[in-house]
Amino acid sequence: MHYANVIYILWIRQLKRYLRSRARLVSSVAQPLLFLVALGFGFGPIYAKAGGGDYITFLAPGIIAMSMLFTSMFGGIEVIWDKQFGFLKETLVAPVPRVVIMLGRTVGGATVAMVQGLVIFLVTLVVGFRPEITPALLFAPLVMFLMCMLFTALGTAIASRLNDMQAFPLVMNFLVMPMFFLSGALFPVDQLPRALAIAVRLNPVSYGVDGMRATLINVNHFGLSVDILALALTASVVIVIGALLFNKIEA
Amino acid sequence: MSKIIEVKNLVKKFKDFVAVDDVSFSVEKGQIFAFLGPNGAGKTTTIKMLTTLLDPTSGSIMLNGFDVMVNPNETRKSFGIIFQDPSLDTELTAFENMEFHAVLYGLGRKTMDDRIKELMELVELWDRKDELVKNFSGGMKRRLEIARGLLHHPAVLFMDEPTLGLDPQTRNHMWSYIKNLNEKEQITVFVTTHYIEEAEKVADRVAIIDHGKIVMQGTTTELKEATKTDNLEGAFLALTGRSIRPQDAGNDAMRLGARMWRR
Numbered sequence: 190m191h192y193a194n195v196i197y198i199l200w201i202r203q204l205k206r207y208l209r210s211r212a213r214l215v216s217s218v219a220q221p222l223l224f225l226v227a228l229g230f231g232f233g234p235i236y237a238k239a240g241g242g243d244y245i246t247f248l249a250p251g252i253i254a255m256s257m258l259f260t261s262m263f264g265g266i267e268v269i270w271d272k273q274f275g276f277l278k279e280t281l282v283a284p285v286p287r288v289v290i291m292l293g294r295t296v297g298g299a300t301v302a303m304v305q306g307l308v309i310f311l312v313t314l315v316v317g318f319r320p321e322i323t324p325a326l327l328f329a330p331l332v333m334f335l336m337c338m339l340f341t342a343l344g345t346a347i348a349s350r351l352n353d354m355q356a357f358p359l360v361m362n363f364l365v366m367p368m369f370f371l372s373g374a375l376f377p378v379d380q381l382p383r384a385l386a387i388a389v390r391l392n393p394v395s396y397g398v399d400g401m402r403a404t405l406i407n408v409n410h411f412g413l414s415v416d417i418l419a420l421a422l423t424a425s426v427v428i429v430i431g432a433l434l435f436n437k438i439e440a
Numbered sequence: 441m442s443k444i445i446e447v448k449n450l451v452k453k454f455k456d457f458v459a460v461d462d463v464s465f466s467v468e469k470g471q472i473f474a475f476l477g478p479n480g481a482g483k484t485t486t487i488k489m490l491t492t493l494l495d496p497t498s499g500s501i502m503l504n505g506f507d508v509m510v511n512p513n514e515t516r517k518s519f520g521i522i523f524q525d526p527s528l529d530t531e532l533t534a535f536e537n538m539e540f541h542a543v544l545y546g547l548g549r550k551t552m553d554d555r556i557k558e559l560m561e562l563v564e565l566w567d568r569k570d571e572l573v574k575n576f577s578g579g580m581k582r583r584l585e586i587a588r589g590l591l592h593h594p595a596v597l598f599m600d601e602p603t604l605g606l607d608p609q610t611r612n613h614m615w616s617y618i619k620n621l622n623e624k625e626q627i628t629v630f631v632t633t634h635y636i637e638e639a640e641k642v643a644d645r646v647a648i649i650d651h652g653k654i655v656m657q658g659t660t661t662e663l664k665e666a667t668k669t670d671n672l673e674g675a676f677l678a679l680t681g682r683s684i685r686p687q688d689a690g691n692d693a694m695r696l697g698a699r700m701w702r703r
C-alpha cells in the first residue's frame with residue numbers, strides 16, 4: 190500500500206509539472222504540427238505521384254510516435270534536472286526501494302507522453318488525418334503505453350549516468366534524432382538499401398511507428414504482434430537496466 | 441546508553457583528493473551531536489555517506505543497528521535529513537512538497553494533515569501553502585525544507601546547516617521544536633552549523649573536523665578545557681586556526697563563515 194501510494198504521488202507529480210509548464214505544452218504541440226504541415230503538404234504530391242497514396246495518412250501515425258518518443262525521452266532525462274535542482278536527493282534517501290521510485294517516475298513520464306500522443310492525434314485529425322476504424326484500433330493504447338514506458342525508462346537509464354544538463358543536446362542529437370529518422374516515421378521502409386534496413390530493424394522506435402500504423406491505418410511492415418512483442422521485450426529489458434542504474438545514483 | 445551511529449575509519453576520496461580522512465566517531469542514542477568544521481572540512485561528505493547518498497572509499501558505518509552499505513533500505517527507514525543544498529521541487533506548491541514527503545515516508549492521512557499544518561505554522565508558511573515554491577524567497581524555501589524534514593519522526597535526524605540564512609525568530613522556534621522532539625521521542629540529532637554559539641547551547645557532544653580529519657571530540661566543557669578557552673567558538677578557532685578556507689567559493693556558507701572568522 191505504501192509503495193502504491195509512492196508510485197501514485199510520483200505519477201501525479203509528473204502530470205502536474207507537465208500541465209503547469211505552458212512553454213512545454215505549446216512547443217510540444219508546435220513541433221509535430223510543423224512536421225505534419227511542412228512534410229505532409231510539402232511531400233504529399235510527390236508521394237501520391239510515386240503511387241504511395243495519401244502522405245498525411247502515412248505520416249500522421251509516425252508523427253504521433255515521434256511526439257511520444259521525444260516526450261518520453263525528455264521525461265526520463267528530467268532526472269538530470271532533478272539532480273541539479275537537488276530534488277532527486279529527497280527521493281533517493283526515502284525509505285522506499287529505489288526501484289519503486291524509478292517505476293513511479295517512469296509510469297508518470299510515460300503517462301505524460303501518452304497524453305501528449307493523444308493531443309497530437311487530435312491535431313492530426315484537424316490537419317485532415319482519418320484513421321481506419323478496424324479492430325486493430327483497440328490495440329493503439331497498448332502500443333502507445335509500451336512505447337512510452339520504453340523510452341521514459343531509456344531516458345531515465347541514460348540520465349542516471351549523467352550529471353549535467355549540457356549532456357542533454359548530446360543525447361538528443363546522437364541518440365534520439367537518429368532513432369527517429371531511422372524509424373520509418375517519415376518514409377516507408379519496404380525498399381531500403383540493406384544497411385539502412387538493418388538499422389531500421391534494430392531500432393526500437395521502428396516497432397513503435399509500425400505499431401501505430403498497424404493500429405491507426407491498418408498498414409504495417411513487421412506485423413502488429415511482432416511490434417507489440419518487440420516493444421514489450423525491449424521495454425522490460427530497459428526498465429530493468431534503468432532500475433539498476435538508478436539504484437546506483439550518487440548525489 | 442547505546443550507540444546509534446558508529447563510524448569506523450571512514451575514508452572518501454574524490455580521485456586523488458581525500459575529502460574524509462580516516463574518520464571514526466560514535467553517537468549515543470538520544471544525543472544531540474554537533475559536527476563542526478570550516479568550509480570544505482568534509483562535513484557534508486560525511487553526512488552523505490551516512491545517509492546512503494555516497495559510497496565510502498573505505499571504512500564502516502553502523503546506523504540504528506544497520507550496516508549502511510549492506511542494508512541501505514533499512515538504514516533509510518531509520519533517519520531523516522535536512523540537506524544543506526536545496527532539495528525542494530520548485531514547480532510544486534509548498535503544501536504539495538510537504539505532502540510528497542509525507543507519502544514517501546508512509547504517514548497516515550490524519551498524522552499527515554495534522555503535522556503538515558503544525559509544522560507549516562511553526563515556520564510561518566501556512567498562509568502561503570498553496571503558492572509555488574519557485575516564487576518563495578531564499579529564507580522561505582529554507583523554512584520549508586526544515587518543516588519538511590521534521591514531518592516524520594525518525595530515529596536519527598541529520599541536519600546539515602539547517603539554520604543557514606534564517607532569521608533569529610525562526611531559528612529559535614526550530615530549536616525549541618527539535619529540543620522537544622529530542623526529549624519526548626528520544627530522537628538523536630546530528631547537526632552541522634557555522635553558528636558555533638548555537639551548537640554550544642544545544643549539543644551534548646561535539647566533534648571538530650578539519651581537512652577531512654577529526655581534530656577533537658568531546659563535550660563542550662571538555663573541548664574548552666583542552667584548549668583553555670572560555671567558549672566553544674574560542675575552542676573551535678584554537679583547533680582549526682584562523683586562516684580562511686579557499687574551498688567552495690561562491691557558496692553562501694563560505695561567505696557567511698568567512699565573515700565569522702574574520703572577526
Ligand SMILES: Nc1ncnc2c1ncn2[C@@H]1O[C@H](COP(=O)(O)OP(=O)(O)OP(=O)(O)O)[C@@H](O)[C@H]1O
Pocket residue numbers: 454457459477478479480481482483484485486524687688691693694
Ligand atoms: N563530488 C565531489 N567531487 C570532488 N570533490 C568534492 C565532491 N564533493 C565534495 N568535494 C570536496 O570535498 C571537500 C569537502 O566537502 P564538503 O562538502 O564535505 O565540506 P563541508 O565540510 O560540508 O563544507 P561547508 O561548510 O562549506 O558545507 C571539499 O574540498 C569539496 O570541494
Ligand SMILES: [Mg+2]
Pocket residue numbers: 483484485524600
Ligand atoms: Mg557542507
